[in-house]
Amino acid sequence: MVQPAKPRPSSAAILIRDTHPIQVYLAKRGRNQLFYPGFHSFLGGSIQKEDWEIGKTFAPEMDEELKAEMVALLREIFEETGLLLVTPFPDPKRLYLERKGLLEGKLSLKHILEKLHVQPDPSYWIPLGRKTTPPLFPIRYQTRFFLAKVPPEADIEIWPGELESGAWFTREEALRQWENREILIPPPVVILLQLMDGALDSPEQIEKLRYLDDENLEKEVLLIPFDPLCQLLPLKTDTVPPATHTNCYFIGRKRFYILDPAPSDPKEQEFLLKGIQKRISQGDRPVAILLTHYHRDHVGAALKASQAFEIPIYGHPKTEEMILAKGDKGIPGFRIHRYLKGGEILSEVDMGKMEVHFTPGHSPDHLAYYFPEESLLFCGDLVSTLSSILVPPKPKGSLAEYMKSLHHIAKLEYQWLLPSHGPPTTLGKETVLQFIEHRQQRENQFLKALAEKERTKEELLQIIYGREVPEKMLDFAAYNVP
Known part of the structure; x- marks a missing residue:
């Protein structure tokens, strides 16, 4: 059985400064980065071998792993902002050559600390929880978050490279800009910002921020906020490798669609129902279930969710036909309550109008769902951000139809491309065009x-x-x- 990618150890810092109200520093990641390109995020990076070695030189009473995570942040923040969070705090303007040497690989952090006669200072860092990237990502991190108060005299200077820019935000301002879709923020950062209130370094607030931790969330349903209008719930399914999960999307605010309630496994089905119930407990209401196509790793819990919450199922007529044609191997009693076809427009949730696009090829019943006003395209199995797409031979699939469908969605305008397998991407158009080019290269071969x-x-x-x-x-x- 295929396993999700192994997480890499890393750490990230919530940098705050003591203004009124308290501000948080968010850096805009470069467009060329593989992980969240163009997003405003906390500072951080992977843990390196040297971080463990430096960790042995101070605070012998502390946990070695925790010290390595702190040192990794010390190095990353110095590289990215010029701030060297040690005591006594040095003027960043006097560390130009050291920072340049570290970035160019000519100097090590250990050498710089020895030259300045300083050590890492644990008093800067308040450890929070540790969160692992969800299994739908091809690259995953196990990230320890820290809270760090920056000295008032600190002067941050971003050198373009991995980062484009950075700015101080109040919690409210960052969330407002994200809600208005003025800036992009990674889901874990959104969740931590939503958890913040009051004095960020108070004991009560620190405990609240520690909620975002793998152990706390092991049995809880965490709905991943990729966009203010869309939450994702990755669900284990018997799908085609390298995927191990199918993305189920909750689309809308107070009234929402459930797109592709995927799992057949009873435990995963219960997990999905808990996710829907979580939204209902917040005062929200599911309107309908949307299906992209008939494959089992997309429809496994559709009937159960429909019956549990008394909501209709929408999909292509062939979806119902092909599920029922499987007999006992299908979903006995399954039915679609509203047949959809390409060109239809729905407006049942508190968003702009949703366009239904008929996109056969991967399967003869495949539908994609497009919100032009919100710039969201839910593409099902037209595109994956993990691998190329399997196109079965006729009558279950058609490569010619699949290519026509790719060219069709390439003409639409959208920021977010949200596939059924792999993480959503803001490089949607580029991804679709890459798929077209890849298929053409295969044909030429x-x-x-x-x-x-x-x-x-x-x-x-x-x-x-x-x-x-x-x-x-x-x-x-x-x-x-x-």
Whole structure:
């Protein structure tokens, strides 16, 4: 069974300064970054071997891992802002050469600390919880969060590179700009900002911020706020590798759709129902279940959720037909209450109008859901941010139809592309165009191989996929070779 990517140890700092009200520092990540490009986030980074070594030089009574996490932040914050949070606090303007040397790899943090005759100071750092990136991401981190109060005389200077810029925000201002979709903020940062109130360094507030921790959340449903109008709940499904989960989306504020209630496993189904109930307990109301297509890893809990909350199921007529055609292996008693077709417009939730787009290819019943005013496209299995998409042979799929569907959604305008597998991306157009280019390259490889001489299907499979696709995945790739 395929396992989610192994998390990398990292740490992140909530930098605050004692103004009235207290402000939080958010840095805008560069557009070329793999993880949350263009998002406003806390500062942080991965833990390196040197961080453990430096950790052994101070505070012997402290936990070694905690010290390594602190040192990693000390290094990252110095690289990214010029602030070296040690005691006595040095003037950042006098550390230009040290910062430049560290960024260029000519100086180590250990060398800089020894040169300045300073040590890391644990009093700067208040440890909070540790949160692991959800399993839908191809790159994952296990991040320890810290609260750190910056000295009043601190002068932050971002050097363009990994970061584009940075600014101090009040909690209210950051959330207001995110709610108005003026800035992008990663989900864990949104959650921590929502948890903040009052004096950020008070014992009560610190305990509240420690809520965001893997142990606290192990049995609780955490709805991931990728956008003010959309929450994501990743659910374990028996899906096609490298995916291990299917994304179920809650779309809307007080009135919301449930898109692709995916799991067949009873425990995961109960987890989904708890997520829906959580929204209801907040005064929100589910309007309907939307389905992208008939595959089991998208519809497994549709009937159960529909019956539990007395809400209708919307989908393509063929979705119902193909589920019922499976008999006992399908979902006995399943029915769609409202048939949808391409070109329909719905306006049942507190958002702009939703357009239904018929996008066959991966399956003959595939639908995508588009909110032009909010710039959101829920693309189902048209695109994955984990891998290429499996296109079965006819009658269950069609590569020609799939390519037409990709070209169709490439003409739409959207900021967020929200797939069923892998994390949502704000590089939606680029991602779709990359999929089109990738498929065209595969087709060219196929035609070139056939032009050279007659080949068996197995030979074509090795020529086209052998170098790039793991052997255990070749059976899936074989669907794309006639």
